[in-house]
Amino acid sequence: MDITIKEIEKNLKSLPKELFGQVNDYIEFLKSKYNETKTHEDWSEKLTSSQKKSIQKGIDDIKNGRTFSHDEAKQKIRQYLLEKSK
Structure with missing residues (x-):
């Protein structure tokens, strides 16, 4: 099942504002992990x-x-x- 941005936005809108920071941190983590796999960087170097x-x-x-x-x-x-x- 492909998830669309609209579905993600719907989920975000239903979250309490107190969780926005955690969600954003997790998004940053996912982006970092994705970039590491593309560049073969080792997290320990950072x-x-x-x-x-x-x-x-x-x-x-x-x-x-x-x-x-x-x-x-x-x-x-x-x-x-x-x-x-x-």
Whole structure:
């Protein structure tokens, strides 16, 4: 089934305005992925130095045992949200 722009527009018009940013982000993501397949670019080549530093910090944390289990992370997030909601 081919989807037309009119069908997409109809769907967009029925969305709450709060979701427009997420939809636009996803469209940008799809365009980027499509362009990568056409140019054979690697997404990692587009990382900023800040992103690369953040990734390296994560790798260093893993190597040095500075990690949490999934259950520990969920608990910490739950506690953080409870504190912020007071």
